[in-house]
Amino acid sequence: MQKGIIVGVNINNEEDFEESMIELKNLCFACDIEVVGEMEQNSKQVNPTYYIGSGKVSELANVIESLEADIVIFNNELSASQLRNIEKILKCIIIDRTTLILEIFAQRAKTREAKLQVEVARLKYLLPRLIGSNLNLGRQSGGVGTKNKGVGETKLELDRRRIEDKIAVLNKELETLKYQRSTQRNKRKKSSIPNVALVGYTNAGKSSVMNTMVDRFKENEDKKVFEKNMLFATLETSVRSIKLEDNKRFLLSDTVGFVSDLPHDLVKAFRSTLEEVCEADLLIHVVDVSNPNYENHIDVTNETLKQIGAEGIPMIYAYNKVDLIDLYGQCDKGVYISAKCNIGIDELIESICKKVFKDYIKCKMLIPYNKGDIVSYLNMNASVTNIDYEAEGSLLTIECSKEDYYRYSQYIVNI
Structure with missing residues (x-):
């Protein structure tokens, strides 16, 4: 299990800040991260460079070393520049609340649809954070089959294009699964x-x-x-x-x-x-x-x-x-x-x-003996409180859905 430190900024004494930090700790537990330390800072706004103040960053570096932490989790979403600046100083794994939730979802996803949904969300989150994620951004690509804009396309642009293409492919597969799910829902709807x-x-x-x-x-x-x-x-x-x-x-x-x-x-x-x-x-x-x-x-x-x-x-x-x-x-x-x-x-x-069941209707139906399948259906799908056997057929006292009431209205009797 990784050792982690959680970090949060309490902006203008937010009422739910403490709850938010407790929840972040629980999210870490759900992701198999042991929280060994916690750092909070009261401020009027988030520091645009480091999320927390530069002095707090230095203090955090010492805490990481003393507690031998592997990972630092920030309570709010970090921008690409904040992520890059913090990583340069702390030199350990840095993630934010969004990344943590995405990781939990990725671990728990079991079905194909859930896995695709998590991957789409992860790629969309990654897309604006490509800047600075690779030091060698000046490499150029060219040739046939790279789907680029020409010889001058940078590696950053190519990475972005590849992610966008992958998102499009995943979304297409999700649409197919969505259609299948919609078909299942429609079948259930028809069953009333x-x-x-x-x-x-x-x-x-x-x-x-x-x-x-x-x-x-x-x-x-x-x-x-x-x-x-x-x-x-x-x-x-x-x-x-x-x-x-x-x-x-x-x-x-x-x-x-x-x-x-x-x-x-x-x-x-x-x-x-x-x-x-x-x-x-x-x-x-x-x-x-x-x-x-x-x-x-x-x-x-x-x-x-x-x-x-x-x-x-x-x-x-x-x-x-x-x-x-x-x-x-x-x-x-x-x-x-x-x-x-x-x-x-x-x-x-x-x-x-x-x-x-507020639309369920109480009634009596006289079902001919040669319509035993209807009696069986009503026994399975309606509330049958009494059955009398008359000369013309089975007299059922029932409470049924409005759909079944109209479907078998020809058998309704007023007694």
Whole structure:
């Protein structure tokens, strides 16, 4: 494990500065970096040359030597010139918050789509930082097949062109995967099954909520999603079909968590994955209510939802981890739960049902005996509360979706 020192500038006594530094430390842990030191500076603005003052840079160099640190992580995004100037003095690995998040995403990405999305974001981040990344910028390239502007093209320009070409190729492959994902979503839409998406700040417990639901209604370990007490444990969107005891069914999606100062290009890169959120009928906003800064986390999540075009979708707040602070019950906006301790899950399911099944219709259908396939379908997809066997067929007392009500309206009877 690498030893790291985190560095931050508190501009005009920001209220959430301390939380931001704690979060940076947690991001380091998620990236297998042991934080052995921390340096903070109060200032009216970030130093344009070194990010921190020149005196602090010298002090930092001594701290790196005494603690035998391998890497320094800055809490804000560094410009190309700041990066170059700091590296010259400190002579060790220098990264910023954005690079750290990109590295975590790169380590956790499992699917082809997630890997492509992370690579696009990384290349876009690298593009404006090519200046000074190679001391020999005067080398020239020429000849057939180099796709350059002629003999006078510098190596810097050629590197930039290669990155732009690679981004274009990756984006093309992502468009193909996006189309496939869109096709899958359209198929699910045609099934008329409501789509419920879990959203929230990273490590709020979204995956734990999903696994608790899967445990309760599927009893299948294979359907569980990966969960761990660390930032960005989940990167891929997982969708599970949850079938309730009364045969009502909804799709539950677990999505990537949000974080303050999430790189803009990373949000854009994961837009196709996050479209699962935009297409949802209901959002479950999972909040780690045991975190003292949970209100800020709510604001960050809501702002990110706004960025991806998901504002306006009905939302239930699930205030998670109440076992750590002794809260229980329902509130105006949502439900207090503990996914780990199975507290409040019944109330959460009840709240979901009220939102997504409000258009369900109670009725009676008389199905002829030669239409056994319809009876089987309704037994699987509707809430059948009673069956009577009449001379003309099976009389079902049911609660079904509006789509099924109109699909089988010819069998409806008024009794």
